[in-house]
Amino acid sequence: xxxSTKTTKKDFNKENxxxxxxxxxxxxxxxxxxxxxxxxxxxxxxxxxxxxxxxxEHFGAEVIQYYIDPFLKQLAAHLSNSDTDAxxxxxxxxxxxxxxxxxxxxxxGCLLGNLMGEIGDTSDICQESLQTAVNRYRDLxxxxxxxxxxxxxxxxxxxxxxxxxxxxNTWQGALLRAKIEKTSGPVLxxxxxxxxxxxxx
Amino acid sequence: xxxSTKTTKKDFNKENxxxxxxxxxxxxxxxxxxxxxxxxxxxxxxxxxxxxxxxxEHFGAEVIQYYIDPFLKQLAAHLSNSDTDAxxxxxxxxxxxxxxxxxxxxxxGCLLGNLMGEIGDTSDICQESLQTAVNRYRDLxxxxxxxxxxxxxxxxxxxxxxxxxxxxNTWQGALLRAKIEKTSGPVLxxxxxxxxxxxxx
DNA sequence: CAATTTAAGACAACCGGTCGTATTATAATT
DNA sequence: AATTATAATACGACCGGTTGTCTTAAATTG
Numbered sequence: 001x002x003x004s005t006k007t008t009k010k011d012f013n014k015e016n017x018x019x020x021x022x023x024x025x026x027x028x029x030x031x032x033x034x035x036x037x038x039x040x041x042x043x044x045x046x047x048x049x050x051x052x053x054x055x056x057e058h059f060g061a062e063v064i065q066y067y068i069d070p071f072l073k074q075l076a077a078h079l080s081n082s083d084t085d086a087x088x089x090x091x092x093x094x095x096x097x098x099x100x101x102x103x104x105x106x107x108x109g110c111l112l113g114n115l116m117g118e119i120g121d122t123s124d125i126c127q128e129s130l131q132t133a134v135n136r137y138r139d140l141x142x143x144x145x146x147x148x149x150x151x152x153x154x155x156x157x158x159x160x161x162x163x164x165x166x167x168x169n170t171w172q173g174a175l176l177r178a179k180i181e182k183t184s185g186p187v188l189x190x191x192x193x194x195x196x197x198x199x200x201x
Numbered sequence: 202x203x204x205s206t207k208t209t210k211k212d213f214n215k216e217n218x219x220x221x222x223x224x225x226x227x228x229x230x231x232x233x234x235x236x237x238x239x240x241x242x243x244x245x246x247x248x249x250x251x252x253x254x255x256x257x258e259h260f261g262a263e264v265i266q267y268y269i270d271p272f273l274k275q276l277a278a279h280l281s282n283s284d285t286d287a288x289x290x291x292x293x294x295x296x297x298x299x300x301x302x303x304x305x306x307x308x309x310g311c312l313l314g315n316l317m318g319e320i321g322d323t324s325d326i327c328q329e330s331l332q333t334a335v336n337r338y339r340d341l342x343x344x345x346x347x348x349x350x351x352x353x354x355x356x357x358x359x360x361x362x363x364x365x366x367x368x369x370n371t372w373q374g375a376l377l378r379a380k381i382e383k384t385s386g387p388v389l390x391x392x393x394x395x396x397x398x399x400x401x402x
Numbered sequence: 403c404a405a406t407t408t409a410a411g412a413c414a415a416c417c418g419g420t421c422g423t424a425t426t427a428t429a430a431t432t
Numbered sequence: 433a434a435t436t437a438t439a440a441t442a443c444g445a446c447c448g449g450t451t452g453t454c455t456t457a458a459a460t461t462g
Contacts (some may be wrong), residue, residue, distance in 0.1 A: 029319045031232035034451060047409045047454090056452065103262030107322050112317035116377040118230045121308050130381050166379070166394055169387055170367070176317040177366070180331045186370055193367055198399050214442095235417060246442045249419085255419065 061129035085148035262330035
């Protein structure tokens, strides 16, 4: 078996730590989550942590990418679904996010938004990771909106990129509001006003 | 001198702690800021803290209100300025915020947004404080938008309240983006798209 | 057996919070 | 008005626990 494809115990442990890290960093924040707690939860001794990660900061940066990947895959899946048009796919995607949010009683919200606020300007390493994560997200959303423009369901007098940016920003702000008010109102409004009204031709 | 108006040393110290707390909580977050650091900065011994505040959580809740007050006053001042119409006053207010943001090189952002993300769902006491702070902000913005509606500069087919909510949310999200990208682009876009376009009749 | 990976525990620094006790201010009593 | 009694505030040492990181030895591997 080739070395590069073999699933080692090391990879398995590292993934466990990342998974737990996503959950706990989202719920309790970066400084609010100790490495000990993460490692206890996955039964990996503290001394082992530094075999997998350089330090907490680099770990945070990896968690960010590990977190955003599934969202990109989920959105991409919707966009490549030929049954619905692009704007419908995007709406459907956000509906799923809202469902999940309600299911979790608005706990956590979005790791990207939370970490942008908490350490977005104090950790260079995490800042860079946040930038690329958000940019990848924006690029995918932009491609979807471009497709919708071509399909005539989205206005063409604004660039797909600017609309993608606006959507991401409003979504993040709405998530924060939903979190402290425990209501889906803000996120519903975000989708309705932008995807349903403002972005329409 | 009447008892209720006398400025005691206690009030002076408490204000100093609150001021320093606003700065440090905004820059380093709630869990990233130790009480010791705050107190060292204003030269007040550790043991004195608990004469002024019940604990760190209640202190955080007070910091939130202490932080938002000047913003409300600033916006209210613009709105009561009879030289400009309401929508102009709001735009002028946000322009000032952007100026300040650039002056600080996008460090910190908004304490409300940062704390909503970090402890908005883990501290009941701070969550409540965040709710009332945001609501007070929204109410004031709503009254300004209502005035603008009456003046015919803002569309009337949406409620002033829903527009105020949307503006706040987009603004918060844009602040996060501006923070990690060190650009005023997001906040400029927020004002331009909403105040300049979407809210217009 | 040599080389590399994993893990156990030590480490100093720091966390939020408590304690008893000075010090000061207010109230009560002579 | 002077003195005493009571309360409020100021303070720094100290608590148990936790932080992120490092050193070093054991286990595993080739």
